[in-house]
Amino acid sequence: MKNTSDCTILSRWIDEANSVTTICHARPDGDAAGSSVAMESFLREMRGKDAACILPDDLPRTLGFLSEGHKVFRASRDMEAAQERIRRSDLLICLDFNTPGRTEKLEDCVRGFGGRKVVIDHHEDPEEGAFDLYFSDTQVSSTCELLYEVLCAMPDTGGLASGLPADCAAALMTGMTTDTNNFANSVFPGTLKMASELLEAGVDRDGIIRKLYRSERPNRLAAQGEMLSSLMKIEKEGYAVTVLTKDFFTRHGLLDGETEGFVNLPLSVEGVALSILAKEDGGVFRVSLRSEKGVSARLLAKRHFHGGGHEQAAGGRILVPEDAESPEAVEDYIRQTTARFLQEQDSAI
Ligand code: 5GP
Ligand code: MN
Secondary structure (H helix, E strand, O other): OOOHHHHHHHHHHHHHOOEEEEEEOOOOOHHHHHHHHHHHHHHHHHHOOEEEEEEOOOOOHHHHHHHOOOOEEEOOOOHHHHHHHHHOOOEEEEEOOOOHHHHHHHHHHHHHOOOEEEEEEOOOOOOOOOOOEEEEOOOOOOHHHHHHHHHHOOOOOOOOHHHOOHHHHHHHHHHHHHHOOOOOOOOOHHHHHHHHHHHHOOOOHHHHHHHHHOOOOHHHHHHHHHHHHHHOEEEOOOEEEEEEOHHHHHHOOOOOOOOOOHHHHHHHOOOOOEEEEEEEEOOEEEEEEEEOOOOOHHHHHHHHOOOEEOOOEEEEEEEOOOOOOOHHHHHHHHHHHHHHHHHHHHHHO
16 A cells, blocks of 8 residues: 555655656556556646656557647657656656566666656566655556555645546546456455545546447457457367467558457456467567466466566567567467466466
8 A cells, every 4th residue: 555654755756846757668558648647637737847748659549538638758759859858857757567677668768867766556576776766556456546545645635536637537537447447357445436536526437438448440340350250269278369460450450559458358258267369569479468366367478478467467478489480380389388387387286
C-alpha cells in the first residue's frame, strides 16, 4: 500500500518543480496511457505546473481519446523533442513500468535524467536504485488504481474522488477498466471501491465502455474469426498457441493494436489454463501470455520469451533466428518451451 509519508514527499517535490513530465512503457496500453494523462491533468489543473506526458509509441486507435486535451510528446514521431522535454524537466514521474528498460528507446534518457525520478507501478521487483521515490504495489488491479490512492492522499483532493479534475478521474477509470479486462481479472476490494467512488463523482463509465469496446472496425471481427477458426491451436496439456504472421495483419488490413485482447479468447475454453499469442512485428515476434491462477505467465515469459510482467498477464518476444530458426518455426518453439515449462512446474509442486 502507498505510504502516507511518501505521498507527502511527492507532494513537496511537485511543489518544488516547475516542469514535470510523466512517462510510461513502450507500446502503451490503457493503464500506461491512462495513468500518464491522469497525472498530467492533476499536475496542470490542480498544481498549475508546466506538465507533459511522454508516450514512447502511438496509442492504439480505440485508446486515442485518452490523449485528447493533454500535452503529449509522441517519441515515435519526434524522439528529439521527447528527449529534450525529459532533459529540461525538474521531476520525472514513471508510470506502469518497473525498470527504465521498458521505455525501450528512451531507456538511456530516463536513466541519465539528472532530476528527481518517481515510480508509480504495480509490477513485481521494481529495479533498485533506478528511481528516487517508489510507489510500488502488486496488490492492486492497475497503476491507475495505485495512482488513484496516491492522488486521494494529496492535500488538494481531501481524500475524495470528487476532488480530482474530471478528465483525471475518467482516465483513471479507463486504465483500471482495461487492465482488469473490464473487471474480469485482478480485481481487489480497492478496485471496486475506486470504481464506485469515481462513478459517484460523475465519471461517465458508459461513455468509456463505448469508446473502449464498441468502437472497433469490422476488420477486427473478421480477423478474430480467422484466428478462432483456424489459427488458434489447443494443446492437450491445457494451453493454446496462436501465431499471427505479417501476412495475417496485411490480409485483414489491421492497424497497430487492433488485435488487443485476442490473447484472452482461448481461456474461455474449458481446460485451457494458458494462452500464448505471438505477433510478427518487423524481425521479431511479440508474445502475449495470459493464464489462470496456478500457472505463472510471468515466469514463462521470463524464462523463454525475454520478458516478464504479472503472474497472470505477461509479455515478451521471440527472436528469429536466435530462438526460432524461421518464422515458420515460431509455433514449434512456443510448443516446446511451454510443454517443458509446464512439466517443470508440475514436478516442482
Ligand atoms: P500485453 O500482452 O498486453 O502486451 O502485456 C501484458 C503485460 O505483460 C503488460 O502489462 C506488461 O506487464 C508485461 N509485458 C509485456 N511485454 C513485456 C516485455 O517485453 N517485458 C516485460 N518485462 N514485461 C512485458
Ligand atoms: Mn498496468
